[in-house]
Amino acid sequence: MAGERSGEDIVAEYLGQNPQLAQWVESLRGYCETNKQWLARREFILRNLEAFPTVEPGVPSCSLDRLLSLSMVWANHVFLGCSYPQTVMAKIKDMGEGIVVQDPPVHKTTKEEALAKGKRSATTEGDAESFVKRAKCGPNEPDSRPAGRTSTWAMSQKAGPPPQAPAEHQPFFNRLYKAVAWKLVSAGGFGPNLDHFEILRSCVESCKQTLTCVFVPLKDITGLPAGRTQKEGHVCEIRCQTVYMGTGYGRDEAAARAMASKEALKVFQGRKVTVKICRRRYKGKDVEDLMLLDEQPRSQGFPPALSYPFQDDQLEDSSS
Numbered sequence: 001m002a003g004e005r006s007g008e009d010i011v012a013e014y015l016g017q018n019p020q021l022a023q024w025v026e027s028l029r030g031y032c033e034t035n036k037q038w039l040a041r042r043e044f045i046l047r048n049l050e051a052f053p054t055v056e057p058g059v060p061s062c063s064l065d066r067l068l069s070l071s072m073v074w075a076n077h078v079f080l081g082c083s084y085p086q087t088v089m090a091k092i093k094d095m096g097e098g099i100v101v102q103d104p105p106v107h108k109t110t111k112e113e114a115l116a117k118g119k120r121s122a123t124t125e126g127d128a129e130s131f132v133k134r135a136k137c138g139p140n141e142p143d144s145r146p147a148g149r150t151s152t153w154a155m156s157q158k159a160g161p162p163p164q165a166p167a168e169h170q171p172f173f174n175r176l177y178k179a180v181a182w183k184l185v186s187a188g189g190f191g192p193n194l195d196h197f198e199i200l201r202s203c204v205e206s207c208k209q210t211l212t213c214v215f216v217p218l219k220d221i222t223g224l225p226a227g228r229t230q231k232e233g234h235v236c237e238i239r240c241q242t243v244y245m246g247t248g249y250g251r252d253e254a255a256a257r258a259m260a261s262k263e264a265l266k267v268f269q270g271r272k273v274t275v276k277i278c279r280r281r282y283k284g285k286d287v288e289d290l291m292l293l294d295e296q297p298r299s300q301g302f303p304p305a306l307s308y309p310f311q312d313d314q315l316e317d318s319s320s
Contacts, residue, residue, distance in 0.1 A: 011043050024057040028068060030206035033075075040101050041075045048095050060195050062254070070095060072205045078104055080208065160288035160310050161242070166275040169243055172207065173273050173292060176240075179203040180268045190269060197261035204240055212239045213260070214307045215253045221304065236260040237306040243275055243290045247303040270294035282308045 015022035025045065029038050045067060049055060054063045074092040076082040078101055083089065180203045184190055187199065204211050218233040236256035238245045245267070248259025267273055278291045282305040289305055 169275045242309045267294045
């Protein structure tokens with residue numbers, strides 16, 4: 001209808017009347033987002049705030065993490081053509097109803113790409129089903145493994161990442177290194193009072209990826225440092241694109257995730273980060289895993305793996 005105001009105009013007017021809310025919302029903008037992407041995602045966040053009544057501006061919470069994750073998933077679908085499981089797609093489409101994006105990009109898929117995508121989705125769904133049986137994933141961190149990579153990585157070989165995997169992942173983590181560096185500078189530097197998970201999550205999502213968090217009760221873990229095996233609590237392992245980033249222990253899942261994020265951010269304190277294939281323990285066996293490392297020498301071994309996204313079924317079959 002002629003003369004009808006756009007959603008962007010309505011949002012701008014609303015934020016003009018609520019300057020504190022406007023300042024908080026701007027702090028949620030991703031480092032690599034364009035103006036067009038951010039304005040659309042900002043509208044998505046504001047339209048759905050009422051659906052998350054426990055969200056308080058400026059106060060970190062699981063509800064806020066979930067809303068921001070869904071907003072990023074929606075933006076990735078609209079601007080990058082990313083697709084997700086059917087239930088997720090239905091939810092973000094419902095949450096994004098009424099948002100008009102001017103001149104949205106057109107994503108074309110050839111018949112061959114569609115067939116290949118279908119094969120990758122089937123493989124990923126199968127991997128996800130077995131993954132859920134092994135460990136409990138956080139509700140706000142969808143699995144970020146590149147679709148179909150496990151199905152194309154030398155299935156006849158022993159379990160583990162292929163030799164070319166570090167080189168394939170390195171460009172992404174170089175970008176992430178820069179995003180984390182800028183984020184820490186704006187936060188005043190690395191310190192104990194930071195929201196380490198929020199910093200790591202926002203930097204990863206600004207690079208168009210998501211974190212995977214795996215939680216396991218502490219009493220169910222073998223091979224932990226002396227003195228921990230009898231204590232209550234949880235262990236959290238953080239990965240991104242199948243690459244291990246950090247492990248943390250805490251009295252509950254949130255505390256464990258915070259400690260794992262802190263350990264992951266420590267790696268970014270050096271001059272660079274490097275993806276390498278390293279040996280570590282998983283279910284009592286030595287395996288090769290993809291890990292993100294800094295330049296500092298390590299005097300101790302790595303924590304045991306809580307998850308293993310590289311042909312784990314084959315590994316379990318060989319150990320049974």
